[in-house]
Every structure is written in C-alpha cells, then in structure tokens.
Amino acid sequence: MRKPDGKIVLLGDMNVGKTSLLQRYMERRFPDTVSTVGGAFYLKQWRSFNISIWDTAGREQFHGLGSMYCRGAAAVILTYDVNHPQSLLELEDRFLGLTETANNDCLFAIVGNKVDLALERATEGGEKEGEASGKAGSCVSSKVPRQVQPEDAMALYKKILKHKMLDEREMPAAERMCFETSAKTGYNVDLLFETLFDLVVPMISRQRAEEPSQIVDIASCKAPTRTRSGCCT
Amino acid sequence: MDHPVDMMNIKAFTLVSAVERELLTGDKEHISIECVECCGRNLYVGTNDCFIYHFLLEEKAMPTGTTSFTATKQLHRHLGFKKPVNELCAASALNRLLVLCDNSITLVNMLNLEPVPSGARIKGATTFAVNENPVNGDPFCVEVCIISVKRRTVQMFLVYEDRVQIVKEVSTPEQPLAVAVDGYFLCLALTTQYIILNYSTGLSQDLFPYCSEEKPPIVKRIGRQEFLLAGPGGLGMFATVAGISQRAPVHWSENVIGAAVCFPYVIALDDEFITVHSMLDQQQKQTLPFKEGHILQDFEGRVIVATSKGVYILVPLPLEKQIQDLLASRRVEEALVLAKGARRNIPKEKFQVMYRRILQQAGFIQFAQLQFLEAKELFRSSQLDVRELISLYPFLLPTSSSFTRCHPPLHEYADLNQLTQGDQEKMAKCKRFLMSYLNEVRSTEVANGYKEDIDTALLKLYAEADHDSLLDLLVTENFCLLTDSAAWLEKHKKYFALGLLYHYNKQDASAVQLWVNIVNGDIQDSTRSDLYEYIVDFLTYCLDQELVWAHADWLLQKSEEIGVQVFTKRPLDEQQQTSFNPDDIIRCLKKYPKALVKYLEHLVIDRRLQKEEYHTHLATLYLEEVLRQRVATDSKDIEATETQVKLRRLLQKSDSYRVHLLKEKIQDAGLPMESAILHGKLGEHEKALHILVHEMGDFSAAEDYCLWGSEGQDTACRQHLFHTLLAMYLRAGPSAHELTVAAVDLLNHHAREFDATQVLQLLPDTWSVQLLCPFLTGAMRDSIHARRTTQVALGLAKSENLIYMYDKMKLKGSAVRLSEKKLCQLCQNPFGEPVFVRYPNGGLVHTHCAASRHTTPSSPSPGTRT
Numbered sequence A: 001m002r003k004p005d006g007k008i009v010l011l012g013d014m015n016v017g018k019t020s021l022l023q024r025y026m027e028r029r030f031p032d033t034v035s036t037v038g039g040a041f042y043l044k045q046w047r048s049f050n051i052s053i054w055d056t057a058g059r060e061q062f063h064g065l066g067s068m069y070c071r072g073a074a075a076v077i078l079t080y081d082v083n084h085p086q087s088l089l090e091l092e093d094r095f096l097g098l099t100e101t102a103n104n105d106c107l108f109a110i111v112g113n114k115v116d117l118a119l120e121r122a123t124e125g126g127e128k129e130g131e132a133s134g135k136a137g138s139c140v141s142s143k144v145p146r147q148v149q150p151e152d153a154m155a156l157y158k159k160i161l162k163h164k165m166l167d168e169r170e171m172p173a174a175e176r177m178c179f180e181t182s183a184k185t186g187y188n189v190d191l192l193f194e195t196l197f198d199l200v201v202p203m204i205s206r207q208r209a210e211e212p213s214q215i216v217d218i219a220s221c222k223a224p225t226r227t228r229s230g231c232c233t
Numbered sequence B: 001m002d003h004p005v006d007m008m009n010i011k012a013f014t015l016v017s018a019v020e021r022e023l024l025t026g027d028k029e030h031i032s033i034e035c036v037e038c039c040g041r042n043l044y045v046g047t048n049d050c051f052i053y054h055f056l057l058e059e060k061a062m063p064t065g066t067t068s069f070t071a072t073k074q075l076h077r078h079l080g081f082k083k084p085v086n087e088l089c090a091a092s093a094l095n096r097l098l099v100l101c102d103n104s105i106t107l108v109n110m111l112n113l114e115p116v117p118s119g120a121r122i123k124g125a126t127t128f129a130v131n132e133n134p135v136n137g138d139p140f141c142v143e144v145c146i147i148s149v150k151r152r153t154v155q156m157f158l159v160y161e162d163r164v165q166i167v168k169e170v171s172t173p174e175q176p177l178a179v180a181v182d183g184y185f186l187c188l189a190l191t192t193q194y195i196i197l198n199y200s201t202g203l204s205q206d207l208f209p210y211c212s213e214e215k216p217p218i219v220k221r222i223g224r225q226e227f228l229l230a231g232p233g234g235l236g237m238f239a240t241v242a243g244i245s246q247r248a249p250v251h252w253s254e255n256v257i258g259a260a261v262c263f264p265y266v267i268a269l270d271d272e273f274i275t276v277h278s279m280l281d282q283q284q285k286q287t288l289p290f291k292e293g294h295i296l297q298d299f300e301g302r303v304i305v306a307t308s309k310g311v312y313i314l315v316p317l318p319l320e321k322q323i324q325d326l327l328a329s330r331r332v333e334e335a336l337v338l339a340k341g342a343r344r345n346i347p348k349e350k351f352q353v354m355y356r357r358i359l360q361q362a363g364f365i366q367f368a369q370l371q372f373l374e375a376k377e378l379f380r381s382s383q384l385d386v387r388e389l390i391s392l393y394p395f396l397l398p399t400s401s402s403f404t405r406c407h408p409p410l411h412e413y414a415d416l417n418q419l420t421q422g423d424q425e426k427m428a429k430c431k432r433f434l435m436s437y438l439n440e441v442r443s444t445e446v447a448n449g450y451k452e453d454i455d456t457a458l459l460k461l462y463a464e465a466d467h468d469s470l471l472d473l474l475v476t477e478n479f480c481l482l483t484d485s486a487a488w489l490e491k492h493k494k495y496f497a498l499g500l501l502y503h504y505n506k507q508d509a510s511a512v513q514l515w516v517n518i519v520n521g522d523i524q525d526s527t528r529s530d531l532y533e534y535i536v537d538f539l540t541y542c543l544d545q546e547l548v549w550a551h552a553d554w555l556l557q558k559s560e561e562i563g564v565q566v567f568t569k570r571p572l573d574e575q576q577q578t579s580f581n582p583d584d585i586i587r588c589l590k591k592y593p594k595a596l597v598k599y600l601e602h603l604v605i606d607r608r609l610q611k612e613e614y615h616t617h618l619a620t621l622y623l624e625e626v627l628r629q630r631v632a633t634d635s636k637d638i639e640a641t642e643t644q645v646k647l648r649r650l651l652q653k654s655d656s657y658r659v660h661l662l663k664e665k666i667q668d669a670g671l672p673m674e675s676a677i678l679h680g681k682l683g684e685h686e687k688a689l690h691i692l693v694h695e696m697g698d699f700s701a702a703e704d705y706c707l708w709g710s711e712g713q714d715t716a717c718r719q720h721l722f723h724t725l726l727a728m729y730l731r732a733g734p735s736a737h738e739l740t741v742a743a744v745d746l747l748n749h750h751a752r753e754f755d756a757t758q759v760l761q762l763l764p765d766t767w768s769v770q771l772l773c774p775f776l777t778g779a780m781r782d783s784i785h786a787r788r789t790t791q792v793a794l795g796l797a798k799s800e801n802l803i804y805m806y807d808k809m810k811l812k813g814s815a816v817r818l819s820e821k822k823l824c825q826l827c828q829n830p831f832g833e834p835v836f837v838r839y840p841n842g843g844l845v846h847t848h849c850a851a852s853r854h855t856t857p858s859s860p861s862p863g864t865r866t
Ligand SMILES: Nc1nc2c(ncn2[C@@H]2O[C@H](COP(=O)(O)OP(=O)(O)OP(=O)(O)O)[C@@H](O)[C@H]2O)c(=O)[nH]1
Pocket: A012, A013, A014, A015, A016, A017, A018, A019, A020, A021, A031, A032, A033, A034, A035, A036, A037, A056, A057, A058, A059, A113, A114, A115, A116, A117, A181, A182, A183, A184, A185
C-alpha cells in the first residue's frame, strides 16, 4: 500500500453530494450513489505526492468518526447543498467541531454543491456562473430559486478563520476558497480539487523539511511531542 | 461503493471441524467452551466448568485440495475453582500458558498443565492482552496488559517463567472494557469511546465514540501499529497508534461479536454468519453460515471459530487458487489487488513468476473484452511473449515459427474467430490493436528473439488493412521473413510493397521486374502513381550495372528525357570507380536523340570532360537541330531558338571541338553569328568582327565579342580587339553615321579597354570634347590612377631597398680577424691564405668548402664548436 503524503477530508451533511463530487473528480462520472457507510478514500497522485482524499459519511450515526478522519488533515472540504440552507448551518454546528484534530495550518474550503439545480439570482442573471447548469433543457422546469448565496459561504469562511484564530491575511482569500460546484455537470469540480492540491503540496514539502523525525519522536518515549489534545486541557 | 454481495463472492476459506464434540463435552449439556488458544500444533480449550483441555492438531491435505484436521487429546486438568476459564494465552518461549480464571492470571506448564511451583500470578484482572510488539528486549519475558478490577485502571506486567512483575499502572478517564497492545501503545475500548494511550508517557488520543452498552466493543491488533475496532453501524474501523485511519472501514453486520485477521482478509463473526472482507478493497468476499458461534480468533495465521460445543478451523485456500478463481470469473481488478497484496506473503521469486502469469491472464481477459488500453498495459508490464497474442490471429505467425503456446494456457480461446464469434467489427478492432501493439514493441527488448515473427505478422496486418505503414516497415530495418511475406503480399496484390521486400532481401532484379510489370499494366497496384519515376530513381542509385542495362531500353522508350537520368544523375563518387563507360552509353543512346543530347550535355557541361568527340558531337547535334528547325519554320526568324542559344554558348565556351569541321558544316547555312564565333576561335578577329558589324550590323554583339573573345587572355589582347573594332567603325568615315555613333558609344562605354593616346590620334578632329566626355574622364582617371599606384609602388620599392642596404652595412661593419687558430667551420682545418667566405651568421669557411657546400651554412652548425 502506498503511504499517503497528505490528507484531504470531505465533510458535510448527508446527501449534499460528497461522494458524488469525489467520484466525478476521480472517475469522471456521475453514477448513482448510496449513502456512505463509515467512510472511503481515494489516493490521488499529484506531482510527486500521494494525497489521500477521504469521503466521510454525513449520516448522524457516523458523526463520531469524523474527528479521527480529520486527524492530521492538511485540508478540509466543508460541503453543503446550495438548495438547502440547513446544510450550511450544519457545517458550523456539527462539522466544524470535528476539525479540531486537523493540522494547525489546515486549509478550509467551503463548497456549495448541486448548483445545477438552482436558478440564477434575478439580479445577476447575466453572469457566466450559470453556464454549466444551463445545458440540459429539461432541468429548467425543476429549478428553484437558489437558497444559499455565495456571500453566506464566504461569511462562514471568515468566521471559521476567526474561530480558529488564523490570520486572515495569511490564509487564502474567501473568494478563492469558496466554491459552487455541480457533481452532476462537473462544473468547478476539477477547479476545487486542484486548487486544494496546489495549496496543499507546498505545505507537505514544508512539513517534510521542518520535522523529518516526527514519527520517531512518537515512538521513542523520551521526547514526547505535545499533541493538541495534550496541551489544551 | 457497496456491491451486491453475491457478485463479489470468492472462496477464500473453508470451514473444517477441529475438535469433535465427543472429545470435549460429550453429551453433558451444561458444559460449554469458554475460550481457546492455539500455539503451533497445541490446541487448548478452557471450559465453563474450570477445565483446560490440551490437544495436538494434525493437519492433513485431502486429495480434493482441502485440508482436514484431527485433534488428539493429550490431557485435561481441573483448575480447582468453580469458575469458568475465561481466557488462555500461550507464551511458548517460557513454556507457560497464561490462564485467566476467577479474576486472576495463573501460569501453568504448557505440556503438563501443572501450575508453576512458585505460585506466581497476577491478581485482580478482568481481561488481559499480550504485547506482540514488546518494548523490553528480554526474550524470556512477555509483556501483559490487564484491565484491573480496580475502577478505571490498567496495569502493565512483565511475566517470566515463574514470576510476574508490575511495571506500570495507568488510570483511564472511563472504565476500560477491552484492550490490545502494540509497543507502548494501548488501544482501549472505554465505556463511551475508543482511545489510544501511551502508557509510558500517559498521553492519550481519542479515536471515536462508541456506545459499549449497546454492543460489546472489539479491539484487535492486526499488525504493526494498527488496530481493528468495532465501530458504529457495524463498521470495522482501522486505526493506527497515531490515531489515524489508513484504510477505509469494512462494513459488517450490526451484531458482530468477534473479529480476526488472516491477510488480506478481515473475518467477522455474528450469530449466524462468518463474513470475510478484503482489507485491500474493503469489499465483502465470502459469507459462511455458522450458527451459535461465540469465539473467533486468529493465532499466527490460523483462524479458529468455536461454538459452545465445538472448535472449527477456517482453512484459507491458497492465494493462487483464489486468484485463479477470480480470473476465471473475469474479476481482473480484484485478482490483481489480491495478487499484489500477496507479495509479502510469498517468496520473491515464486511471486514474480506467479504475478507475471496473473498479469498476462488478466491481460487476455481485458483483451477479450476489447479493453485494449488495459490489456496493453498488462501485456507490457508482464513482458508477455508477444507470440502468445499473435497466435490468436489466424495465419499471422510465419509457417516456420517454432512457437507453441504456454502451458497451462493463459486463456481459453482457440483463435480470434472464436473470441469474436465471427463479429467482423470486433475482429477489425482486434487487428487494429495488434497493429499498434506490435508496432510499439517491435523495437523494444520484448521483441528480442522473435523479431521475425513480429515483423512478419505486422507486415501481414498492414497489407491486409491496406495500411500506409506497410511501406515504412519495408524501407526501414525489418525482419520480415521473405517467403511468408512474399506470398502474403502477392495474395493481397501489394506488388509495389513486394518489390520493396525483394529489394530489402537483395533481389533487386525481381523487384524492378515486378515494378516494370505494374507500369506496363500487366499487374495492378496503384500504390504509386509515379512508379516510372520511382524506377528511374531506383536504377539511378542501383550499383548493379547489368540491371540498369537490362532496363535501359524500356526506360528510354517510356521517356527519353526522364529515362536518361539513370545515366546522368548517378551519384558522382560512384561514377569514378565503376566503369559505366560513356562510349557504351552513347552507343546505347544512338536510337534516342533527345536522350543523347542530354547525356552529352551532362558530359560536356556538368562533368566538364574535355574529350574532343563529345564536344564536336554535341555541337554537331545542336547544329543539326538548328538547321532542322530552320527548315521547319521556313523563315529567317531573327530570334535565336533555344537550341541556337545552346549552340552558340557551346561554340564560345568550349575549346575542345573541331572548329574546321563545324565551319565546313556551317558554310552557306546562313548562320553569321555562329561563323563569327568560329572565326574568333581561329583567331580571325578581323573577319569575325567584320561579319558582326557589316553583315549583321549587330554592334552590341560586336562589343560582346570583344569581351568574350579575350576572356582568359591578357589585357593587350583585349585592347587589341577593341582597337580593331574601333578602327573598323572609324574606317567607314563620317558618312556612315551609324558607325560613328557606334564608335562614340564604344569609347564612352569601354574607356578602360583603350589606350587613350592611340585613340586620340585616330579620332577625327571634328569631334567635340563634349561628345567624348565620358571616355576622356575615364581615360584621365585611369591615367592618374596608374600614376599614383606606380608612385606608391616606387616608394615601397625604395624603402625595401633601404632595408637591404642597412643589413648589408651591418654585415660589413666589423673587421674579421683571421689567425692560425681560426678553423674552417666546415672542414675544421686552419686557413692557409687570407681568403675566406663569411656567412651572415659570422661563420668563416674556406672558399672551396663553401663552393662544395650548397646547403645552408647553418646545417653543420658553426655553433657546435664554440
Ligand atoms: N442534481 C444534482 N444532484 C446531485 C449532485 N451531487 C449529488 N447529487 C445527488 O444527491 C444525492 C446524494 O449524493 P451523495 O454524493 O451520495 O451524497 P453524500 O454527501 O455522499 O451523502 P452521504 O454519503 O450520505 O453523506 C445523490 O442522489 C446524487 O445523485 C449535483 O451536483 N447535482
């Protein structure tokens, strides 16, 4: 088994499309999915690095596993459904807490999926954002006015940085880390993952250079590395 | 990611009975099995009535390919309590069995089951686990972690042959229920969650929450630094000592009671089934119905399940067999995952052979499903003997090939017809694939040893498909077998290609004959529309003279101009050494006048041969042509024809033809220009110019004549010609106005070609200075220029002279003293008289010595004596 160099975790309520996004990116298709049980992961080779991408289960039952999956994550993708405002609220209420175990410099991306189902806002009807969803004529009738605006996601992003006490100037801008995607049409999916890979890769190399002996430290009892959970009690 | 269970099934294990009911409990209903331990051939069973049984297991391979076990009872012993035996664990290095009964761990002898005399024991334990990755280096000591009867406490012990020693006690945040150990790390199931606890540092890390009240937790070490845990919703979760998950979870049923690992499988037990999941792809692979099981454990790779009454063994099928089964049901990906996973369980050499074969089999499965990309990758990575693939295609392997398919076969297909079931479209796809594949591998090392087979097959495919690469194949290095390929090309009417094949096999005569037949229309092949030119080109570079001669007539009959190129365009270096005799060629070309002219032009103009015959012959041919054209057009067209231009140029430039002969032929032919040239050649300039000026009135031709007629000669000659022409113009007197103008023009245009003083004397006095202004300025400038250059030359000569004088003075400057001691530098004798020769370097010699010595005086170096 190849050992991954870095980890990216997808979090979000059930049914928002985490599994679909990952399959769209990795397998270039949009198959029928079943609600994820437990979790699954893919290995993606990016440049010379192996990045593991974990798909987690949104179901309440598996909520407790999230912390462990997030441990040591270099980036977390918080996913919601643009047509369900509740799914965005859940990110803050339920899922943000799971990311405590992630790396200190963990990146956050906020992804509103299923934009293909949403009508463009009347005020910005002419924007090109909608091009991916506009193709299938039959879909038009089923479209509903979108429920969550990009600004809402960006507000959450800033809130997260504040909450994590991360310096907003050192982190990527909200505009860059908030995406609207469609796993169905593929809209913005590559952009999402590849933006993250490109941000994560330098972090991995930096880590390698800084702490080459980290693994040894844990095993040899003499010089324990203080973990986050250890120092916050 | 979940797949329908029945589709994914594989037979990974068979369940066989190990200990018959009669051997244990017999028909005593109240007695039940509480725990088992297996160590090598020793099997121990603990019961609820406080007995330990010891059996020896004997493994027998059955002819059906399965294994059976028989257990023979060695001994059983009552421990002396009224409590069940809860847990057993063997420490073979100590020859001890650790027995947990009535909250205390006692040590008994592995063979006779007697308690150790020291009575050493660990008290107050509810459960325990042995560290299989011990941190203490002593081989005669095992590390044991117990969950204490004290609340929220775990303790670490070192257990020796006959004593125990506590090492550490750690308290836990909640009551622990199950434990597994790896190094310093404890993986603990607490009441509401799993944690990793480093007992050395006391640091802990939460894994995930789990409600142990609903379902009993499972904690199982599965390998270095990794544990398997029962998770929510029937998940089997993997976690490392670092608190992270490196494998996706497997999905069990909600009510698992035990789990074990037998690489690469995770086995789980619930009240109805034993399920088998692969750790490699997390999929469920096998389900075995098994009722009332309550123990599932693995012991060094041996998996044991037990009900309360009987003990069974899960015998793994050999991995190779499993893989073959998967391949047989076309589950390529799974087979490959399993094969790769088996790498560390099989010796390297054996593995490589096996793995290669599996890749090849997988390749053929993909191939049969027309998954060519995948197939190609598999063939490539497994270095498939390409002939295995070629042999699927009827008639592609050469008849002489010694190839036989490997045994056992890599696939089940007789040939492509069977594989595609006659579907033409599929067949074509397969052929296209083979084409690209062979083309890729033919230059790699995969092809070594059977390049003939590959190239011949490729040729056949190309020919059949009318593929352009056929020609590329044949004109570059290839190993196509002649007889096989030739027959095939003929069958597919690829005659041009067949010619190339012959040529490649050094049978140029056959090649050319075949192509000639195509051009003649005797056989049909439209590969090249310019085949005639191709043949000409081919023969031009062909070293075989006989072959060229054999086809020369045919070539020339087709086209004299192009055909003659076989003689005119031959590479030069070749012409030197081989003896294509020009006279032979000329003889051959007699029948082809146009070709002959071209050939003579080639000799005379391109190769500049100075042989008189060629020049005269060519001039004569030109002349005849000119005369013929004259007759044809029947007019005194003044415009010179192309041939006429060529004739004139030859007459002017060449000095090798027989002038008189041509003069004779030209007489009365009305070719004044040509006769002028011939006069010129004979040095009869006056006559020549006369014709030009007076017969033809062509003044510019006359000027030209002066120029080319003196080409390569000295200026005097040129001046002479110009003066002659000028004189001719002036002689006519002022009445011939035209000539006067010509004279003025001549002077003004060619001022430099005249001697001005002579000219001035010739000119009539009436001419104005204005009229001759250009001439006069030119003449002046010339004369001034001449004067100045002469002055410079004079100056330079003077200074050179001075330098020599200086040298001379220097040499003469000092007196030479001649005494008896001075010897001649050449003969080494003294000087007898006051006469000597002195060299510039100061050496003195006899006059007669100097005379007899012509070489430089420095050679018998005068310096050697001094
Ligand atoms: N129209 C549309 N449907 C989507 C899109 N993405 C996912 N879906 C559908 O939404 C449903 C849920 O998708 P999943 O990818 O299984 O959702 P999930 O987030 O993985 O859910 P859990 O595994 O239960 O956490 C499926 O029926 C998908 O087909 C999208 O971009 N557009």
